[in-house]
Amino acid sequence: MEPIWSRMVKLLGVLFAACLLAACNGGEPEAQKETPVPSETEKEGPIKIGFSMDTLKEERWLKDRDLFREAAKARGAEVEIVAANGNDALQISQAETLIQRGIDVLVIVPHNAEATAAIVHKAHKAGIKVIAYDRLVKNAAIDLYVSFDNEQVGKLQAQAILEAVPKGNYVYIGGAPTDNNVHLIKKGVLDVLQPAIDRGDIKIVYDQWTEDWAPENALANMAEALKANNNQIDAVIAANDATAGGVIKALEAQGLSGEIPVAGQDAELAAVQRIVTGTQTMTVYKPIQNLTTQVAELAIQLAKGEEVMTSVSVNNGKTEVPSILLAPTAVNAGNLADTVIADGFHSKDEVYQEAGK
């Protein structure tokens, strides 16, 4: 008869083999259970939004960053925000990293309207939708474009300055030509000024883009305009408040600040303070909180695979992009209280602090 210890060893062997098998198979019923594959709408965990910004150099972008983060968080989404400081290669590599880190939707403020098309292709290859924020991406099939009506920005600037200076020599200080907005703003300006130009009432004696929207470049251009025209300048339209600040420094150097009407955009604090003290005539206010809440809402919808309907589309050279264009407002010394102060964009104390009022 087979000794007891050898029969024991065999039994243990079998038991061990069975356990091993069970572990491998995880039990038939288990193996059958489907690991849930994330579907478009039932994504596990919060929706993750990637926000690729050109720069944080101008005051407004700090507001965009903070208000967007707040708006997305308030809707249960996570946001990862990066800024490229005006560097195209960096913006592209930052976006690639966001895509690799598993974002569900990409929101982008392009530094260069053309160069960022590459990012859209990469995002789409990864099944990620793209929203162009404030500035259009050109020549790529972006999913949505949300901004302010930039042509209207230019119209508001030109209407205000034409009212103040119906006749005379004008200087146009445009923004960065890599930014699609500057072409829309300028079109709006010329749409308003053209009849007066055709009548010979006004003459644009200097017209220059501002590399990278840099105030120091705007200052240099304005100094050149003053020199080339023996200071015979009657009005200046600058594409934003940062460049208007550079213009006003150049006017100051010639003892002309406060004499020559200047238009800007963005309702920066320094600009509204200049409006109070009289060295700047007007600015265009764009309620950033409207833009951030809309885009946060729409980004979550796109991430869930929901369709977004818009009443407007903008052609970006590749396709008719579904678009939303928000309304800007002209701001001058007469309506600061009803606009930027009423909205809490700036406090009354801040606005009047420089004027000591």
Ligand code: GAL
């Ligand atoms: C534009 C934007 C403006 C301005 C500028 C400079 O695209 O619409 O508000 O600030 O960029 O960054």
